[in-house]
Amino acid sequence: MTLLRSLDRLLYKIEFGFLVAFLSSMILLAFMQVVLRNVFGTGIVWADTIVRHLVLWSGFIGAALATGKEKHISIDALTKYLSARTRHIVMVFTCTFAVITCYYLGRAGWTFVLEQQLNGGELVLGIQTWVALLIIPAGYFLIAFHFLIKLIENAISTFDGKQEAK
């Protein structure tokens, strides 16, 4: 468990790093493009495509980070009123569901990537289209993993019966 937990933490750190890199390049590229278009009447051919895919990449990574912070959009009107212990039990169920669903979404994403690989095709700058789409399965699998850790943590807390200070 300690190993899994440190892996979880390491993953969050890596995601954070990538997120900052992606968002920074998105801001710079998008701004450069506006300046080039409006001031110089030109533009970088590949920039728009790259920016659009950066949104997808940083969106999925943001979603992975949202898992740790419990910031996914959900209905929390009911769970607010539960006791800490009951909430742990409920979380075990909801996390299990999230893990399974994300796993299947990730598998569906993988199928999609394989299809694109078969079709071939280049996005821009020599990047194969299927490579740009890898974030879809990767993102879902990352989210599934983070939910799995949450599931285990909540299961442990349920059996320990200890009140987690939050």
Added chain:
Amino acid sequence: MSPILIGIGLALLALLGAPLFAIIGAISMLSFAGEGIDISAVIVELYRIGSNPTLVAIPLFTFAGYVLAESGAPTRMVNLARAFFGTIPGGLSVVVLVTCALFTAFTGASGVTIVALGGLLYPILLKEQYPERFSLGLITTSGSLGLLFPPSLPLILYAITSGISIDKLFAAGIIPGILLVLILAAYGIRQGKKLNIPKTPFSWMNVISALKAAAWEVPLPFVIVGGIYTGTFTATEAAAVTAFYVLVVEVFIYRDLNLFKDIPRVMKESMILVGAIIMIICTAMGLTNYLVDQEVPMKLFEFTKTFISSPVMFLVVLNIFLIIVGMMMDIFSAIIVVVPLIIPIAAAYEINPVHLGIIFLTNLEIGYLTPPVGLNLFISSIRFEKPVFTVVRATLPYILILLVALMVITYVPELSLWLGDTLNIK
């Protein structure tokens, strides 16, 4: 397992707080699988919406909003608004409404307004002898007030899901948005008069020094709105300019935020919200397309036609329905799941889709204030350490006022359509 059992199970999981994107994702995968279609169809739709060029505006505007929220911009904005409006009776309530509305337009009604601005304004309200209940209700209501002003996130999302041009929707929101602010300001001024709250004398010195302090931020709304309305740049380009400009101004000119110490954290916080929204958009697209393929909207229309014959009656029912939706769902999922279903129905009743969008968002704005899931109620309750029930009671008069405004917006389509038509925005 029968579909009904699965449906009950999923509804239960949703109520227990399972992430909504997973619920929606599970429903779409099960629906496709039920038709014998490979579940990767969900991903095909995901990629189609995920590479939509307008989507770029979401992370850029959200990031800009979060940077503004973390910087000294809220304080400077409040000072500026006080210099202008402090002199009228109940002027501080006008300050609250105007600054919060502007701020929400940038931060997308994600609760940031109440935390960043409310925390600043609430103590000032109390210090100037505004009653606690009045102040609490005012701040809670203001937390989602700017929803109809560009470049708010819900407007962008509505444009993406409905396929309406984002520029057109940006123009449509302005007048109804101003109406909401005015009508609430009138209430605030009346209360201010009734309670005999002392006024601050007007001084040009104050105005000039406040303007000087906020000199780099004041042009921002004008550049965005003006740039889009004159066709100088698109909404997405405006987002790129805003994100870059705000970053430079707050980090290098005001030095409120440190590029290496603060900005990565702000990036993370803003992208967590964006990620959560993009997850919902992406997974919901598969479901909505499935529903449209199955002609669910048309079936719903056939059903409603037997009860509702006139467009006016349809609008009444629509408002009631949307307020219920707003009570149950947050605005982001509501837009993505409900909009594609009601657009064809509304079109059958000859409701303009742009007008429909404004009605939709005004309803959902009220939904932020209605129990049981009204987001603002909970944020206020946590931020100001008051029981949710107290917040609900404080917000009640404002909800009633907003409902009146909603009726006006619903039955006077010109409010939403006039500006766009006059400026001939495509």
